[in-house]
Amino acid sequence: MHPRKKRLVIRTVIILLLAAAIGFTIYQIFNKDKTVATGDKAPDFVLTDVNGHQVKLSDFKGKAVMLNFWATWCDPCKKEMPYIENVYKTLNKKKIVILAVNIGESQFAVQNFMDKYHIDFPIVMDKNRDVTDAYHIGPIPTTFFINKDGEIEEKVVGSMPSEKYIRQKLSEIEP
Amino acid sequence: MSMVKISSICLLAAFILYTLATIIFTVAVTGKKFRNKSGENAGKWIGRFGFIVTIIGFIAQMGYFFARWSAEGHVPVSNLFEYTTFFSMMMVFAFMIIYIIYRNNGVGVLTLPIAVVIIAYASVFPHEVEPLIPALQSNWLKVHVTTVALGEGILSLSAATGLVYLLRVVDQSKPSKKTFWLEFVMYSITVMIAFVIISFSFQAAHYNEKFKWINEKGNEAVLVYHMPAIAGPYEGEKISGGFGPLFPSPSWMNGVEAPRKFNTVIWSLLGGVVLYWIIRLILRQRISAALQKILKGVNPPLMDEISYRSVAIGFPIFTLGGLVFAAIWAQQAWTRFWGWDPKEVWALITFLFYAAYLHFRLSRGWHGEKSAWLSVIGFVIIMFNLVFVNLVIAGLHSYA
Amino acid sequence: MSQDIVCDCGHKNPEGTILCEACGKPLKDDETKPILNMRYEGSARRSQTYKKTPIDKIWNFFSSVKVGITLIILVLIAVAIGTIFPQDVYIPANADPETFYKDQYGILGEWYKALGFDHLYNSWWFVILLGLLGLSIIVASIDRFVPLHRALKNQKVTRHDRFMKKQRLFGVTLSNSPEKQLEMAAKALKEKRYRVKEEDGNLFAEKGRFSRWGPYVNHIGLIIVLIGGMLRFFPGMYTNEVLWLHEGETASVPGTHDQYYLTNHQFIFQTYDPDDKKYKEALKDAGGAIAKNYQSNVTLYKAEGHPILGEEPKLKKVKNAGVRVNHPLKFDHYQLFQSDYRLGELYKMNFKLIDKRNNQPHGEISVNLFNPKRLYHLGKGFRIKLLDYFPDFYFNKKGEPASKSDNPNNPAFIFKMYSPDHPKGETNFIAIKKNLEPLGKNDYKMVLSGLKTRNVSGFVVKRDFTIWIVFAGAIIFLIGVAQGMYWNHRRIWLKRKGDDIWMSALTNKNWYGLKKDLHYLTGESGLSEPVDRLEEKIYRQERGMKA
Structure with missing residues (x-):
C-alpha cells in the first residue's frame, strides 16, 4: 500500500476506535440499571409454599404463568389481592398458573395474611430474597406475565387496577 | 523524661537550627555576584557551614519523629500536626539532596524559612498522642503517607527555587503585574506567620467563646472558639461572653467545625495585612524588592534548572505515593481504589497540574519565568490540599 | 505530493523538518536566535506536513500539545469544581438528590446539579473529555515518536x-x-x-538516549489506565454488591451467582480504653469513644453443584475468618469487606403472662421478631396465641393497626391469652409503651420482660478484574516517567x-x-x-x- 494511504487507514482506525470506546462507555453508563425486561427468559427458581411444598417455575412449562411479587405490609399489594383471588377462582388451571412470591417474610406473616384475605392461590416464600434479587424487583407489587415458553411477555409495576385488567393480560399469554 | 517531651524538645531544636541556617545562607548569598572572575560559586564556605547546621537541624527533627513514633506506637503522620511537620522534614530532606548535587546556597535562602513557617503552622494544631481508627491501622499508612510527603516536599522545593528565580529576575524598578503577584506571594507567607502568632497569642491567653449551633452532622452542638468571633456559626447562638460575632459564616461550609476555622482564616488574613505592612514600612520598599537585593548572587539559569529538576524528581514520587500507593490502600480500607473523595481528587489535580507543567516546559518551551510561576502555583495547590481540603471540604480524609 | 528537503550533506528530510536529521544544519532557522531550539530534534511533526481529508484534520487537531494541555486543564478544572459540593454518592442517604443541592447550597447548588457536577464522573461530558484526552495522548505520541525516532537514528557524527x-x-x-x-x-x-x-x-x-522514550512509555501506561477505567463498564468485569447480614444468619453472597454463602457469627465493635495511658488526653478531647476495631467473625461456604435459584444448597465450608477493616476476606477473585454495621437491632422480645388480680406471673414467652410462632404453650392450661404481628407498627388511614415494612423498627402484637379461667381467651394489644385491651377488660396481661438484640454487619462484595489492568498501566506509567525524568x-x-x-x-x-x-x-x-x-x-x- 502507498505509505500515505496506509497512514490514512491507521489514523482512521485509531480515531474510530476511540470514538467507539467513548460511545460504548456512555451507552453503558446510561443503561447500567439491570432489569429483567420483556422478552427475557424468566429466571428459574425453586421455592417453598406455606405448606412446605416445593414449587419450581420450570415445572409449569407449556402453561402461561402470572408471577406476582408482594409483601404483607405493602398497601398496593393488598389492594390487588382480591382481584387476583377472584380471577384465580375461575381460571383454566390447565393452561394458566398464578403464583405469588412473598418477599422475605415469615411463615406466620404470610399464613396470617392468607387467612385474613382468604387467599387460595399458591404463595411461595422467598426467605433470602434471592429470587427477588434475580428478578431485580424495585417497587412492589410487580407482576410478570410469562408465556408457555418461559419468556416474559409483560411486566407490570404497581397495583393492577381491576379483575378485568388481569383477565385481559392473562388472555394475551394464554397458550 | 517522657518520649513525648523529648520529641517536642527535638522539634524545637530543629526549628531553631533551621532558622539559624536560614540566616547563614542569607549571609552566604548577600551582595555576591553569582560568579567571580574564576567562575567560582559565591559564598562557598559560609554556605557549607549553613548546610552543616541544616544537617544538625534535620537530625534533631528525626529525633522528634522517632521519639514520637516510640511514644505513640505508630508512625507519627496521622493527624494534621504530625503530617505537616513531617512534610516540612521532607522538604528539608529534599533540600539536602539538591544541595549535595548542586552545592548552591540560593536554594536554602527560601526553602529553609518556608520549612520553618510550616513547622510553626503545624504546631498550632492539637499535639495529643492519638490512637489510630481502624481504617488507618495498616502498614500502608507508613508507605503511602511518607511517600506523598516526600514527593510534595520535593515539589515544594521546586516552588521555593522558582520563587528565588522570580525574585532574582523580575524587574523591581517599577510596579507591574509581576511585582504585584510576587508581593501577593509574600503577603501569603505573612498570612501564615500571622496565623501562627495570633493562634499562639490567644492560646496563651486561654481565650474562648462558646456557641450553640447545628453541626455538620445536623446535630445540635456547642462550638468553642479560641479566637474572638468575627464570623459566628450559621444560625448560631452565643452562650458565653466575648467579642462579636460581626456576621455569620455561610451555610454551605460543611467541614468539621467549619465556622471556627473560617473565623481563624479571617483573623489570619487580617493579621497578614498588618504584618505585611509593618515589614513593608520598615523596609520602605516592596518585600520582594528587598529580597532581590539579597538574591543578586544567585545564578538564574541554575535556579531554573533546579526548579525543573525538583519537579522531574518529585513528580514520579508524588504519583507513586499520592496515586498508586493511595489507590492500593484505598482498595483495602475503603473497598475501592478510587472513589472521588475530595482529597483523592486534589491529589489528582496536583498530578494533572504538574503534568501540564511538564508539557508546557518540554513541548511548548516554557522555561525561566513562566515555568517558575507555574511551580509557585503548584505549591499553592499542594497547600490547598493540605489546608483547605482538610479543614473546609468534608471527606474521608478529614481526620488528617 | 509532499516534498522532501535535501540537505547539503545529501540527506533527504521529510517536509517540515527544521534541522537536518543527519548533520543538523538549520533548514528553517530564525537567524536572530543565538541558541537553537532542539525540541524534538527539529524533526517534522508528521501531521504538519499535509492537511487533506477530514480524518487528517481531526488528527492534526489532536496532535497539538496545545490541545493536549487544554484538555488536561479542562479535566483539572472540572474535577476541582466537582469537589466544591459533595458528589451524589456522598450526600446523606435519606436526602433526595433532586432537591438536596438546591436546598443546601441555593442557586449555585442548582447549577451544580443541572450541569451534572453532582455525578461528574458518570456524566457524559466528562467521559467525552477523558476520551478526547486519550485520543490526544495517542495521536500526539505517535506524531512525535516516529519522527523523533528517525531523527535520533539518522544522526551523523559530523555536524554542520x-x-x-x-x-x-x-x-x-x-x-x-x-x-x-x-x-x-x-x-x-x-x-x-x-x-x-x-x-x-x-x-x-x-x-x-533511552530516556527520550520515557514520555512515550508513560503515555502508553496512561492509555492502559484509561482502558481499565472503561472496561469497568463491560459486563462481568466489575462486581460491587452490598450484603447486610444479621448475627447468626446465613445468606448467599451477592454477585457470586449463589456459589458462595456466608454466615455471620458475631459482629465486634471495640473502642479504645479511655484510661489508656498513652491516649488519655486525646480520648478526653475527642469527647467520646474512638473506634479501635470493627470485625465480623464469619464462615464462608461454597455451594455444591449448581443449585437452582431459591433452592437450599448443600454447603461446604471453605473457611472461618475475622473480616476487619483493612483486612478483607479474599476468595476466588472476590473480596469481602467489613464496611458498615448497625448495633443492637431488636431480635427477640420476651413477655410474661401476668394475672392482674394478684400480679402472679404464669410463665414467659420469647417471640422471634423475624420468625414468630403462632402458639406458645406455658403449661398448666396457659397458652398464648399470636393473632397478629406488626413489625413496623402504625395506624393506617382507616385507623387500623398496620405495618410500614417488615423491619422490626416498632413491633406491635395482638395476643390471645388462654387460661384455665378464660378458656375462650382474652385479647391484648401490645406495642412499645402501649398496652391496650381492645375487647373489654381483661384479667390477664402480657408484660414485656426482656429484649434480645443482635448486630448487623454491612459487607461490600467486590470483584474487579480491571484492577490489574489499571495497576499494570500505573506501573508502566511510573517506569516511563522514571525513565524520562531520572535519566x-x-x-x-x-x-x-x-x-x-x-x-x-x-x-x-x-x-x-x-x-x-x-x-x-x-x-x-x-x-x-x-x-x-x-x-x-x-x-x-x-x-x-x-x-
Whole structure:
C-alpha cells in the first residue's frame, strides 16, 4: 500500500476506535440499571409454599404463568389481592398458573395474611430474597406475565387496577 | 523524661537550627555576584557551614519523629500536626539532596524559612498522642503517607527555587503585574506567620467563646472558639461572653467545625495585612524588592534548572505515593481504589497540574519565568490540599 | 505530493523538518536566535506536513500539545469544581438528590446539579473529555515518536558548523596536537560511559538516549489506565454488591451467582480504653469513644453443584475468618469487606403472662421478631396465641393497626391469652409503651420482660478484574516517567577545523550534570571548557556588556 494511504487507514482506525470506546462507555453508563425486561427468559427458581411444598417455575412449562411479587405490609399489594383471588377462582388451571412470591417474610406473616384475605392461590416464600434479587424487583407489587415458553411477555409495576385488567393480560399469554 | 517531651524538645531544636541556617545562607548569598572572575560559586564556605547546621537541624527533627513514633506506637503522620511537620522534614530532606548535587546556597535562602513557617503552622494544631481508627491501622499508612510527603516536599522545593528565580529576575524598578503577584506571594507567607502568632497569642491567653449551633452532622452542638468571633456559626447562638460575632459564616461550609476555622482564616488574613505592612514600612520598599537585593548572587539559569529538576524528581514520587500507593490502600480500607473523595481528587489535580507543567516546559518551551510561576502555583495547590481540603471540604480524609 | 528537503550533506528530510536529521544544519532557522531550539530534534511533526481529508484534520487537531494541555486543564478544572459540593454518592442517604443541592447550597447548588457536577464522573461530558484526552495522548505520541525516532537514528557524527555554533554549550580549542587531544577526549568520554563514534577525525559521544522514550512509555501506561477505567463498564468485569447480614444468619453472597454463602457469627465493635495511658488526653478531647476495631467473625461456604435459584444448597465450608477493616476476606477473585454495621437491632422480645388480680406471673414467652410462632404453650392450661404481628407498627388511614415494612423498627402484637379461667381467651394489644385491651377488660396481661438484640454487619462484595489492568498501566506509567525524568540524554560533538577543535554539548535536562562531564573531559584532554551561552548572556546583560 502507498505509505500515505496506509497512514490514512491507521489514523482512521485509531480515531474510530476511540470514538467507539467513548460511545460504548456512555451507552453503558446510561443503561447500567439491570432489569429483567420483556422478552427475557424468566429466571428459574425453586421455592417453598406455606405448606412446605416445593414449587419450581420450570415445572409449569407449556402453561402461561402470572408471577406476582408482594409483601404483607405493602398497601398496593393488598389492594390487588382480591382481584387476583377472584380471577384465580375461575381460571383454566390447565393452561394458566398464578403464583405469588412473598418477599422475605415469615411463615406466620404470610399464613396470617392468607387467612385474613382468604387467599387460595399458591404463595411461595422467598426467605433470602434471592429470587427477588434475580428478578431485580424495585417497587412492589410487580407482576410478570410469562408465556408457555418461559419468556416474559409483560411486566407490570404497581397495583393492577381491576379483575378485568388481569383477565385481559392473562388472555394475551394464554397458550 | 517522657518520649513525648523529648520529641517536642527535638522539634524545637530543629526549628531553631533551621532558622539559624536560614540566616547563614542569607549571609552566604548577600551582595555576591553569582560568579567571580574564576567562575567560582559565591559564598562557598559560609554556605557549607549553613548546610552543616541544616544537617544538625534535620537530625534533631528525626529525633522528634522517632521519639514520637516510640511514644505513640505508630508512625507519627496521622493527624494534621504530625503530617505537616513531617512534610516540612521532607522538604528539608529534599533540600539536602539538591544541595549535595548542586552545592548552591540560593536554594536554602527560601526553602529553609518556608520549612520553618510550616513547622510553626503545624504546631498550632492539637499535639495529643492519638490512637489510630481502624481504617488507618495498616502498614500502608507508613508507605503511602511518607511517600506523598516526600514527593510534595520535593515539589515544594521546586516552588521555593522558582520563587528565588522570580525574585532574582523580575524587574523591581517599577510596579507591574509581576511585582504585584510576587508581593501577593509574600503577603501569603505573612498570612501564615500571622496565623501562627495570633493562634499562639490567644492560646496563651486561654481565650474562648462558646456557641450553640447545628453541626455538620445536623446535630445540635456547642462550638468553642479560641479566637474572638468575627464570623459566628450559621444560625448560631452565643452562650458565653466575648467579642462579636460581626456576621455569620455561610451555610454551605460543611467541614468539621467549619465556622471556627473560617473565623481563624479571617483573623489570619487580617493579621497578614498588618504584618505585611509593618515589614513593608520598615523596609520602605516592596518585600520582594528587598529580597532581590539579597538574591543578586544567585545564578538564574541554575535556579531554573533546579526548579525543573525538583519537579522531574518529585513528580514520579508524588504519583507513586499520592496515586498508586493511595489507590492500593484505598482498595483495602475503603473497598475501592478510587472513589472521588475530595482529597483523592486534589491529589489528582496536583498530578494533572504538574503534568501540564511538564508539557508546557518540554513541548511548548516554557522555561525561566513562566515555568517558575507555574511551580509557585503548584505549591499553592499542594497547600490547598493540605489546608483547605482538610479543614473546609468534608471527606474521608478529614481526620488528617 | 509532499516534498522532501535535501540537505547539503545529501540527506533527504521529510517536509517540515527544521534541522537536518543527519548533520543538523538549520533548514528553517530564525537567524536572530543565538541558541537553537532542539525540541524534538527539529524533526517534522508528521501531521504538519499535509492537511487533506477530514480524518487528517481531526488528527492534526489532536496532535497539538496545545490541545493536549487544554484538555488536561479542562479535566483539572472540572474535577476541582466537582469537589466544591459533595458528589451524589456522598450526600446523606435519606436526602433526595433532586432537591438536596438546591436546598443546601441555593442557586449555585442548582447549577451544580443541572450541569451534572453532582455525578461528574458518570456524566457524559466528562467521559467525552477523558476520551478526547486519550485520543490526544495517542495521536500526539505517535506524531512525535516516529519522527523523533528517525531523527535520533539518522544522526551523523559530523555536524554542520552552524549547528555546532548555535548550541547552548559551545567552545573552541586552539590545539597543537588535535589528534592526540581527540584521542584522549574519546578515552575520557568512554570512561564516563558515553557511546563514542568517530568519523573523519570528528567525535560524537552520546548517552542516555533511552530516556527520550520515557514520555512515550508513560503515555502508553496512561492509555492502559484509561482502558481499565472503561472496561469497568463491560459486563462481568466489575462486581460491587452490598450484603447486610444479621448475627447468626446465613445468606448467599451477592454477585457470586449463589456459589458462595456466608454466615455471620458475631459482629465486634471495640473502642479504645479511655484510661489508656498513652491516649488519655486525646480520648478526653475527642469527647467520646474512638473506634479501635470493627470485625465480623464469619464462615464462608461454597455451594455444591449448581443449585437452582431459591433452592437450599448443600454447603461446604471453605473457611472461618475475622473480616476487619483493612483486612478483607479474599476468595476466588472476590473480596469481602467489613464496611458498615448497625448495633443492637431488636431480635427477640420476651413477655410474661401476668394475672392482674394478684400480679402472679404464669410463665414467659420469647417471640422471634423475624420468625414468630403462632402458639406458645406455658403449661398448666396457659397458652398464648399470636393473632397478629406488626413489625413496623402504625395506624393506617382507616385507623387500623398496620405495618410500614417488615423491619422490626416498632413491633406491635395482638395476643390471645388462654387460661384455665378464660378458656375462650382474652385479647391484648401490645406495642412499645402501649398496652391496650381492645375487647373489654381483661384479667390477664402480657408484660414485656426482656429484649434480645443482635448486630448487623454491612459487607461490600467486590470483584474487579480491571484492577490489574489499571495497576499494570500505573506501573508502566511510573517506569516511563522514571525513565524520562531520572535519566538524561547527553550528547557531545567534537569537530576538527584545521588545528581548531570545536566542541558543542547538548542535554535534554540537567545541564549541571552535563557540565560536570565536560569538566572531567576537558581536564583529561586539555581541551578548553565550552561556554554556557545562556548564563553568559545574563552575566553580560547584568554588567551592561554587549551580549
